[in-house]
Amino acid sequence: MASYEPKIVGFLCNWCTYAGADLAGTSRMQYPPNMRPIRVMCSSAVDSVYILRALLEGADGVFIGGCHPGDCHYVSGNYKARRRMVLFNSVMKSLGLDTDRVWLRWISAAEGRKFADTITEMTGHLSKKGPSAFKEKWEV
Amino acid sequence: MDEAVRPAENRRPRVGVFVCHCGINISGTVKIPEVLERVGKMPGVAVVKDYKYCCSDPGQQMVRDSVKADRLERVIVACCSPTLHETTFRTACAEAGLNSYQCEIANIREQCSWVTEDKDEATAKATEIIRTTMAKTVLDQPLEPITVSINKRALVVGAGIAGIQAALDIANAGYEVVLVEKEPSIGGHMAQLSETFPTLDCSQCILTPRTVETGRHPKIKLMTYSEIDSVAGYVGNFKVRIKNKARYVDFKACTGCGACLEKCPGRTESWFERGLTKGKAIYRLLPQAVPNKPVIDAKACIYLTKGKCGVCAKVCPTGAIRYDDTDRFVEEEVGAIVLATGYELFDAARLGSYGLGRVPDVIDGLAFERLLSASGPTSGEVKRPSDGRVPKKVVFVQCAGSRDSTAGMPYCSKICCMYTAKQAILYKHRVHDGEATICYIDVRTPGKGFEEFYKRATDDGVTYIRGKPSKIFRRGDKTVVWAADTLAGRKVELEADLVVLATAVVANPDGVALARKLKTQIDAHGFMTEAHPKLRPVETLTAGYFLAGCGQGPKDIPETVAQASAAAAKVLAMFGNTRLTHSPTTAQVDEEICVGCGYCERTCAYEAVKVDPGKKKAVVNAALCEGCGACAVACPSGAMTHKNATKKAIFEMADSF
Numbered sequence: 001m002a003s004y005e006p007k008i009v010g011f012l013c014n015w016c017t018y019a020g021a022d023l024a025g026t027s028r029m030q031y032p033p034n035m036r037p038i039r040v041m042c043s044s045a046v047d048s049v050y051i052l053r054a055l056l057e058g059a060d061g062v063f064i065g066g067c068h069p070g071d072c073h074y075v076s077g078n079y080k081a082r083r084r085m086v087l088f089n090s091v092m093k094s095l096g097l098d099t100d101r102v103w104l105r106w107i108s109a110a111e112g113r114k115f116a117d118t119i120t121e122m123t124g125h126l127s128k129k130g131p132s133a134f135k136e137k138w139e140v
Numbered sequence: 141m142d143e144a145v146r147p148a149e150n151r152r153p154r155v156g157v158f159v160c161h162c163g164i165n166i167s168g169t170v171k172i173p174e175v176l177e178r179v180g181k182m183p184g185v186a187v188v189k190d191y192k193y194c195c196s197d198p199g200q201q202m203v204r205d206s207v208k209a210d211r212l213e214r215v216i217v218a219c220c221s222p223t224l225h226e227t228t229f230r231t232a233c234a235e236a237g238l239n240s241y242q243c244e245i246a247n248i249r250e251q252c253s254w255v256t257e258d259k260d261e262a263t264a265k266a267t268e269i270i271r272t273t274m275a276k277t278v279l280d281q282p283l284e285p286i287t288v289s290i291n292k293r294a295l296v297v298g299a300g301i302a303g304i305q306a307a308l309d310i311a312n313a314g315y316e317v318v319l320v321e322k323e324p325s326i327g328g329h330m331a332q333l334s335e336t337f338p339t340l341d342c343s344q345c346i347l348t349p350r351t352v353e354t355g356r357h358p359k360i361k362l363m364t365y366s367e368i369d370s371v372a373g374y375v376g377n378f379k380v381r382i383k384n385k386a387r388y389v390d391f392k393a394c395t396g397c398g399a400c401l402e403k404c405p406g407r408t409e410s411w412f413e414r415g416l417t418k419g420k421a422i423y424r425l426l427p428q429a430v431p432n433k434p435v436i437d438a439k440a441c442i443y444l445t446k447g448k449c450g451v452c453a454k455v456c457p458t459g460a461i462r463y464d465d466t467d468r469f470v471e472e473e474v475g476a477i478v479l480a481t482g483y484e485l486f487d488a489a490r491l492g493s494y495g496l497g498r499v500p501d502v503i504d505g506l507a508f509e510r511l512l513s514a515s516g517p518t519s520g521e522v523k524r525p526s527d528g529r530v531p532k533k534v535v536f537v538q539c540a541g542s543r544d545s546t547a548g549m550p551y552c553s554k555i556c557c558m559y560t561a562k563q564a565i566l567y568k569h570r571v572h573d574g575e576a577t578i579c580y581i582d583v584r585t586p587g588k589g590f591e592e593f594y595k596r597a598t599d600d601g602v603t604y605i606r607g608k609p610s611k612i613f614r615r616g617d618k619t620v621v622w623a624a625d626t627l628a629g630r631k632v633e634l635e636a637d638l639v640v641l642a643t644a645v646v647a648n649p650d651g652v653a654l655a656r657k658l659k660t661q662i663d664a665h666g667f668m669t670e671a672h673p674k675l676r677p678v679e680t681l682t683a684g685y686f687l688a689g690c691g692q693g694p695k696d697i698p699e700t701v702a703q704a705s706a707a708a709a710k711v712l713a714m715f716g717n718t719r720l721t722h723s724p725t726t727a728q729v730d731e732e733i734c735v736g737c738g739y740c741e742r743t744c745a746y747e748a749v750k751v752d753p754g755k756k757k758a759v760v761n762a763a764l765c766e767g768c769g770a771c772a773v774a775c776p777s778g779a780m781t782h783k784n785a786t787k788k789a790i791f792e793m794a795d796s797f
Contacts, residue, residue, distance in 0.1 A: 007797060009794050009797060015681070019223065021250065021251050022221045022223065022247075022250040022251065023250075024250075024255055025221075025249065025250030025251055025252075025254035025255050026250060026254070028254055028255070029255060030255055030256065030257055031255055033252070033255075033256045033258075033261045033262065033264070033265040036265075036268055036269065036272055036797045037247070037251050037269070037272075038272065038790065038793050038794065039222070039247075040769065040785065040790075041725075041767055041768050041769050041782075041785065042768040042769060042770060044743075044768060044769070044770035044773065045768060045769030045770060045772065045773060045782065045785070046773070047772075047773045047787065047790075049787070050787075050790050050791070050794060053791055053794050053795070054794040054797075057794060057795045057797075058797070059794070059797065070664070071661065071663070071664075071669075073661065073681050073768075074745055074766060074768035074770065075659045075745035075746075076745055077745070077768050077770055080743065080770055080773075080774075084773075116255065
């Protein structure tokens with residue numbers, strides 16, 4: 001258990017959070033290396049099945065970063081992502097599954113600090129929480 | 141069978157991976173030899189190379205040579221963010237004969253070497269990032285950019301100094317411009333100003349040569365008293381529906397003689413005079429108006445509201461009055477749109493303690509401009525609104541709303557320090573024995589000649605008190621300002637004859653509504669958002685829309701003019717092409733699977749997907765599609781996919797970890 005390092009799959013929207021992550025880098029802000037970034041055009045392009053697939057395939061957490069509400073590059077994509085997240089969580093909850101392994105956060109291109117802090121916080125949270133049981137239990 | 145000679149579709153494509161050291165930016169934390177070794181073992185990797193600066197000419201040459209020599213079918217460059225050099229390497233690949241969309245960037249600098257201290261962790265993460273990128277890259281299909289024709293006409297929305305400058309620059313380059321202004325004449329707020337800082341040029345005198353040139357320019361189609369109703373289409377090919385509001389005056393018949401203006405008995409609030417005087421129901425904004433033809437305010441016109449009067453029709457020598465006039469709609473086709481929708485002043489009545497609109501003789505900065513202006517209600521004599529007396533003590537209050545997060549405007553309005561100094565100087569010129577006091581938080585003078593101008597104000601005897609007033613109220617015939625002198629550390633009570641509030645600059649509400657209608661980005665305060673705050677200051681993220689003037693953020697006249705010319709230059713650069721290219725990473729429908737349910741159509745923010753009612757299948761207009769991928773998620777049958785970001789590609793990326 002001591003060697004447990006959470007694995008996080010991150011879906012970063014190209015226009016805000018990916019740029020925010022780049023800014024964190026440009027500003028040399030250090031954060032844990034546990035998140036693997038996947039660049040998507042918009043948070044609305046993150047299908048719920050991507051999240052499930054990542055969890056089933058061994059991720060301990062999934063991070064989704066989008067533009068702030070009202071500031072979506074594609075007008076309203078982040079609202080779609082937000083609605084989907086509510087549905088996703090309600091399904092997870094009704095199945096008795098953790099809802100705190102999937103984080104949806106609004107991080108703008110100017111918020112490098114927020115990006116680094118969020119990834120640090122999420123990594124810490126998942127480290128404390130322990131490995132996801134999801135990846136072990138799905139084979140029937 | 142040898143892997144290399146098998147048909148391409150039956151085997152993994154040959155991938156070349158190029159790892160950049162970026163000097164020591166990457167190699168300082170990522171152990172390059174280890175990455176090369178681990179990546180070299182990944183399936184499908186035909187070649188792995190490293191170079192100190194891949195973006196340099198020899199670095200690009202290495203990629204080009206390797207694509208040819210190693211018969212590469214995919215290329216991954218592990219380097220800085222794709223926002224920097226994706227185009228560089230895609231172009232290099234294309235030059236070597238590989239489809240540019242089969243080249244991807246693995247971001248191992250901004251998102252790895254710069255954010256990870258531990259060398260082993262950084263090395264492991266860099267390898268994993270390359271692995272993730274590889275999972276997608278091997279699935280990348282060759283794509284060709286979509287090209288569309290350009291209609292080389294421009295639309296400019298708003299004819300303040302920004303819109304005028306942009307329209308003139310584009311028109312003088314030989315292209316037609318449709319210039320739309322919601323007011324009856326052009327010039328915007330600049331036409332309201334008396335003099336301009338820091339030179340004290342008369343605003344009208346420097347503006348009217350431009351308005352006159354605009355009014356008679358053969359390439360400018362001027363539509364005043366008009367609004368944008370809707371915009372359809374996409375960059376290069378917009379269809380704009382414009383509402384010409386009912387003027388009730390026949391534009392062709394009217395000669396602008398002004399006989400109607402003298403006789404009209406109808407009265408109304410005058411926007412242009414900032415409520416200092418009543419305007420007439422038939423009006424033009426100013427004597428030098430372009431076009432110099434009046435319109436009737438239907439809400440104030442006695443004939444139109446009560447059916448009696450008709451004085452203007454009786455006195456009009458050319459019979460130009462048309463009481464039966466209605467709004468008309470026209471369509472224009474353009475290739476580019478410049479948004480120059482401008483600003484408005486924050487309604488300081490919302491700052492209750494400053495008493496605007498409630499306490500007599502509290503006015504805002506633009507109203508004071510009208511009091512100073514020779515064409516204003518007092519013909520340039522400074523008289524206070526309540527009793528018409530010449531004020532002997534004037535207190536100017538800066539930052540009335542600006543830099544005040546409780547009022548919702550945490551930003552600096554940028555122009556107020558300078559225009560308040562100007563107004564105080566001009567007041568002292570008009571009223572020699574008058575006292576001018578300015579309450580300020582900070583005096584900001586970053587501009588050519590600005591600090592000297594501020595110095596001039598203090599030399600002219602203007603008193604500056606550092607502190608934000610707390611309350612403004614009436615006592616007898618005086619207006620009292622409770623302020624603080626934070627430098628002396630004491631409370632101050634100022635008795636004034638007139639108080640001028642430098643109210644915050646806010647985005648014009650009509651501009652905000654238009655931005656929402658056009659679906660172009662605005663920030664939290666309603667200002668339109670530029671594509672990049674430093675490197676793309678006049679473009680928007682919606683292709684074909686450009687920004688000029690205060691609609692993008694508070695700025696002074698020289699900056700506005702510079703930005704307008706920059707926007708015009710961007711339009712002209714676009715018009716210099718014969719066709720425009722558009723990213724081909726759009727949505728795509730598999731018609732075999734599509735059942736025409738229309739979820740995609742409802743999801744699309746750009747009306748790029750429509751269900752064909754005939755064949756009951758979704759159809760993507762690739763030129764309109766911005767490639768967000770939302771429709772692919774919404775599609776319940778999996779018929780809709782996002783080119784080169786398919787479900788399979790994302791699954792492979794997530795699984796690779």
